[in-house]
Amino acid sequence: MITRQQVKMARAALGWGVRELAEKAGVTANTVSRFENGADAYGETLGRIQRALETAGIVFIPEGQPSPDGGAGVRLKAGA
Template sequence: MSSLALSSPVEQQIVLHQFTPRHSVQARAMLGWSREDFARESGVDAVTIQRFEGQHEVNDETRLTLAFRLEAEGLVFFPGFAPGWGMSVRGGVAVSTAPAAKGIISRFLDSTAVSIDPKTPQPNGV
């Protein structure tokens, strides 16, 4: 999501909780962006980005602007983890920016497929 106008208050609160100063530094490194590059791309002053990345307070709108700009490049953010590549929408077509890894849910379902197969005998005659 790259527009504050398109995001709901709930989405904004989620982003504010998930996007940290460390994420900003890591995401810039992943993109090969300097602070000045990020400032140009986001429309946020480089000094403000430096303040945010230095663990100083910035207003919520600025923080959302930074997060949404990085998300527009295909990055996703989760508390306690480095940024990762998600989906990027460019030219109206969703394009994966990295190979899709099998998620934990998919791995779990694959590992239990045999135990829920109706052809497999179940305990107690079920």
């Protein structure tokens, strides 16, 4: 599952604000803000957020990839 830090990094990479992500994910801006600030979110909500970001060209990198000491992160797909 994606982390709140990854969501923040992904928005920054895309130049999106909370409202733009919320609109594209079909959730409220308050939901995105609450999740980024430490509140829990339902799996379906996180799935919507993740799909919206992936559709825009974000690739989520799990913790420990590509090296064992690497933290979770994000990157843009080539050409995104």
